[in-house]
Amino acid sequence: MSILSIENLHANVGETEILRGINLKIEPGEVHAVMGPNGSGKSTLSYVLAGRDGYCVTDGSVEFKDIDLLELEADERANEGVFLAFQYPVEVPGVTGMTFLREAYNSRLRYEGREEADAMEFLKLVRSKAKDLNMSDDMLKRPVNVGFSGGEKKRNEILQMAVLEPKLAILDETDSGLDIDALKLVADGVNALRTNERSMLIITHYQRLLDYIKPDHVHVLARGQIQRSGGKELALELEANGYAEFDGKG
């Protein structure tokens, strides 16, 4: 059974149709990259999957595990195991990263009918995850994303992902705004989280991230549809030729 099965997905933002019939299947453990020119609907796809308000599905279906994902609210989707690493993570003043993450973690436990973790247990868990990622958990002492550099924000997203252990991680332009060193750090983190049970949907504009996070499949999203799919070589082709062939924003 595919972990994610998208069939003929159409979605609007306001009055405008952005997704015009997306078809995509992701198996457990696979890493899929979705690349495309600006305005092609890449972020829209991630928001529609995550269940953001204002993004309206007009046709098609999305099955996650064996659930109709579109029936669930955003928080329910998260508790079922969908994680979105944001392109521009927002600040939450006055709320420390640790508090935020513990709330998120306990929400999932509650959803699953399990007992919540107490502060000590949780701290230990976070410390060990951070260690595995070669990251410090210091940034969790600060209010979420407040005053964080671009790299810190992205690393924070990865640390959250490590703690929340999603089944499907959607990385929305995780590489945007990062220099090579920051990029490598983030990529190392993502790679450390690849397992047979975890699937990833990596949305990116540039192929260089895919030098570090090697995808199983690459798809080109343009004009609201997946125009072509292939392996890693497709990404290299795109780097060489650009998106001109697929462009023509209609």
Added chain:
Amino acid sequence: MSIDANTADRVKELEVDKYKYGFVTNIEMETAPKGLNEDIIRFISAKKEEPDWLLQWRLKAYRHWLTMDEPDWAKVGYDKIDYQDLHYYAAPKNIDRPKSLDEVDPELLKTYEKLGIPLKEQELLSGVVAVDAVFDSVSVATTYKAKLTEMGVIFCSISEAVREYPELVEKYIGSVVPYSDNYFATLNSAVFTDGSFVYVPKGLRCPMELSTYFRINAENTGQFERTLIIADEGAYVSYLEGCTAPQRDENQLHAAVVELVTLDNAEIKYSTVQNWYPGDENGKGGIYNFVTKRGACRGENSKISWTQVETGSAVTWKYPSCILQGDNSIGEFYSVAITNNAQQADTGTKMIHLGKNTRSTVISKGISAGRADNTYRGLVKILPRAEGARNFTQCDSLLIGNKCGAHTVPYIESRNPSARVEHEATTSKISEDQMFYCMQRGLSSEAAVSLIVNGFCKEVMKELPMEFAVEAQKLIGISLEGSVG
């Protein structure tokens, strides 16, 4: 609490003429009839066995009240109060009690559960059982009080203090909030029936937080409470008023007066968590909380800080204030005021700088949701002698939804050129981005609002004593239920 025959005789001797309106037999009654007049006041004073000076003070206040007009300048609207339609004295036995939790409003019970209040306490709070029935003979409250007495701390009801420590009460009552101060304080001075009295002796740092919860009152729950706290030289006390559980009360008007006095090098920390019944979603039946709270930093290097979390009441109208008389004295005001549905709040503070090098800090967080209206009204007044005075005021409003209002009315009067007064204000809404970020991490929309709002209020919440802080956080979440989506 019925009055005994000796007392009744004594009172008759003193005030025989006054009872020519047929009041003689009424002393045996547990409840004064509705209405307000000098007889009722004498009745109250007699019931409490008060010395004559206090009765006279009450009467002076009452006569003054008759000459006053009810103020209407606050940005709140409420149904006119008929002052003759209230009972000003009722013994506890007369209150209609629900026989069991089954008779209590299920909404109320739901809130108790959310706040994690144990069943026994739920019974206490909803009036199913009287206070003393909850605690057994070797009760927490008894040991608590014994410890305090050992240390020389006086903590009792104001009525008891009037009987046991009349000189102390006489010295300080009305010295911070004079009987003529304002309409509601004047009314309170005439008819107050309960409240706390605290005296902390020289040099003593009271090791326990004093909580009104433990002040078992044999008398009626105050609709007109009068509290007086005195910290002698070098003393420290932290006082907690209120509780997070919503309290129903048939008395709609709550006009309390709180007076704090700090002598040299003393400090009083006064924390309030107020969750009086806010009325239904249209505000009907809720409590009016019109309170006068003022602290006088009489002594040098003394400090008074007010911390409040106001989430209840249909209408809240209060300005806990500090008079910074002593040189180097410090006044602080930390407030979170939440209004939802149809609640209204006009609240803030007054910092009056008299002495040299006095400092005041005001941090006010107002959160409005539903169709509520929330006004911050603050005064920073620097008098000519207040050399080197400093004030910092930060006033932040958070709006949830499109139908609520937040207003700021700051007054700054400075008559000393060396003073520094800073005022910052922000207004914001909970952004959709923040909500989505939280929800994408698994938080429900309600949990998200609660988290974001608690973050917004952090600077104030961290001033609360631990036991209140945890409850207050839960309370904030509960008060904003239904405000989003």
